[in-house]
Amino acid sequence: MxxxxxxxxxxxxxxxxxxxxxxxxxSESVYEKIAAEIAEEYGKTYPIEVRAKVMGTPEPETARIICQELNLPITQEQFIKKYEEKVKKYLTNxxxxxxxxxxxxxxxxxxxxxxxxxxxxxxxxxxxxxxxxxxxxxxxxxxxxxxxxxxxxxxxxxxxxxxxxxxxxxxxxxxxxxxxxxxxxxxxxxxxxxxxxxxxxxxxxxxxxxxxxxxxxxxxxxxxxxxxxxxxxxxx
The missing domain is CATH 3.40.50.1000 (HAD superfamily/HAD-like)
Structure with a gap:
């Protein structure tokens, strides 16, 4: 529907x-920072068009969208591992x-x-x-x-x-x-x-x-x- x-x-x-x-x-600005940092590791940027698609999605879908849209040379599982390590670093308070x-x-x-x-x-x-x-x-x-x-x-x-x-x-x-x-x-x-x-x-x-x-x-x-x-x- x-x-x-x-x-x-x-x-x-x-x-x-x-x-x-x-x-x-x-926390959204922090999530944007985290995704941008991961993208930067592979020479990519994290544009607003992709950010809008990601907002509100569960972690596996976030990983799928970003890896696919940015054509990152890592698996979704590898992205999630990097992502969660940074979440635990930046979002404790x-x-x-x-x-x-x-x-x-x-x-x-x-x-x-x-x-x-x-x-x-x-x-x-x-x-x-x-x-x-x-x-x-x-x-x-x-x-x-x-x-x-x-x-x-x-x-x-x-x-x-x-x-x-x-x-x-x-x-x-x-x-x-x-x-x-x-x-x-x-x-x-x-x-x-x-x-x-x-x-x-x-x-x-x-x-x-x-x-x-x-x-x-x-x-x-x-x-x-x-x-x-x-x-x-x-x-x-």
């Missing part, structure tokens, strides 16, 4: 799903995105069930969030697409969001679920799942990327998020 061409008007939200990288933690902590705490205080759906493996997710245990405890559950056996296909397929929604204590109607995403693949996955989406795109993402128009809202920072549009209590 293809993502809808135009988003419907926002409706009241009962459940919220957050992506992790580029939404809760500022990432920053939170500005405003996301206040948003999460406000939604929690308002009684909105929340979860995280990340393409990362569980061990890497734990490493990246170990300094934010109090904040992560506000989520009912976390789905890690690269290691969860129920997530058969990565973004832009909807599997991770459908699995995540199914694990809420009270199963939501999918059209009442709101996803916060930064990547075109993530927006496509959420829309295909029948959910609403707020996109916080990478500043380098081309303005004409179709996923920008496929989101219900596009914001550059969480301070721009309109709570009332989705039926949330306003910030005091």
């Amino acid at each position: 293809a993502a809808k061409e135009k988003p419907t008007k926002p409706i009241k939200v009962t459940h919220v799903i957050f992506d992790l990288d580029g939404v809760i933690i500022e 990432p920053d939170l995105l500005p405003g996301v902590e206040d948003l999460i705490k406000h939604l929690h205080a308002s009684g909105i069930p929340m979860a995280v759906a990340t393409s990362s493996r569980e061990d890497l997710m734990q490493m990246k969030t170990k300094n934010y245990s109090n904040l992560m405890s506000l989520f009912s559950h976390v789905v890690c697409g690269s290691s969860d056996p129920e997530v058969k296909l990565g973004k832009p397929n909807p599997d991770i969001f459908l699995v995540c929604a199914s694990r809420f204590a009270k199963k939501p109607c999918l059209c009442h679920v709101l996803v916060f995403e930064d990547s075109p693949n993530g927006v496509a996955a959420a829309r295909t799942a029948g959910m609403q989406v707020v996109m916080i795109p990478n500043p380098d993402l081309p303005k004409d990327n179709p996923m920008r128009t496929n989101a219900n809202q596009v914001i550059s920072t969480f301070s721009e998020f309109s709570y009332e549009d989705f039926g949330f209590p306003p910030r005091k």
